[in-house]
Amino acid sequence: MASFHIRQFQERDYEQVVDMFSRGMKEHIPTAFCHLLLLPRTLLLLLGVPLALVLVSGSWLLAVVCIFFLLPFLWFLAGQPWKNYVSKCLHTDMADITKSYLSDRGSGFWVAESRGQIVGTVGALPVKDPPSGRKQLQLFRLSVSSQHRGQGIAKALVRTVLQFARDQGYTDVVLETGLLQQGAVTLYYSMGFQKTGESFMDILTWFVDVSLIHFIYPLPSA
Structure with missing residues (x-):
């Protein structure tokens, strides 16, 4: 029996969500340093x-x-891209999660809860300018607390987004993740996501060679 359940984000979750997300991103700094x-x-x-x-x-x-x-x-230098990314997120979509993700039927934000604690998150927003004939949903902010990894939480959160996309009539789910986030990269490949390319956010990420991998998951036609 699963020791967690997934539900829609509520305002009372905000501090736990932001804290877990921030700590999760900063965990990648030592790996980035060794890579550099x-x-x-x-x-x-x-x-x-x-x-x-x-x-x-x-x-x-x-x-x-x-x-x-x-x-x-x-x-x-190794840590700055991750710190910049966290700062950017906390000043954009994660400044007000309810407004960013829950004010439209075509988007959503979910948390995994275990014993009253938030142990995982994921969000999804519609792509503003998708390719012609496509209706795409972008997956954001997938994060699982370090103490609760290996329990299938990340996979369950991704499946939640995929099911939501099917229910809303999307044709694809797309996402970006860092090359050094090997756990996430392996997860997406194992779930059937396909790599579509790589890019750098800015000159600093190019210098430290921390690229973004772009993925797509085509959904079967209804």
Whole structure:
């Protein structure tokens, strides 16, 4: 028997939802940092700048100090895209979840609840300019608390969106997720989503090589 149930978002859930979403996004910073350290451009920076200092100043101590300054700077760079993303979400659709997701029959926001606690979320909004002849729903804000992963909550939340899309007459469900969010990427592939492309949000995400993967799930015709 499932230890959680899925229901529509209510205003009393807001603080728990925002806290879980924010913490979940920031969990990716260590992975992003390790990923950044292995990029050729980063290795060139970590080796090239200290070496240049040695050649100019003749001081190996200065080179070592430089590396100790570069590592915190790289941690900052790795974390900034995730922090920027959270800030953007909290100032746009998640500033007022009810207004953003529940004021239209064609959209929705759901939570997974376990023993009175919010342990998962997912939202969905209609795509404003879908391809000709298509009616698309975009999945947003899929998140599961770290203590409740591995229980099928994420899959159940995605299925909730897929069923909602079918009931509302959508032709496709689309979404974007970060390349480094491997758990989410694996989940979407396992549920039948198809990759349609990759992109970068801005120059910073390009520099740290954190791309977005675009997915689509075509729904069977009625």
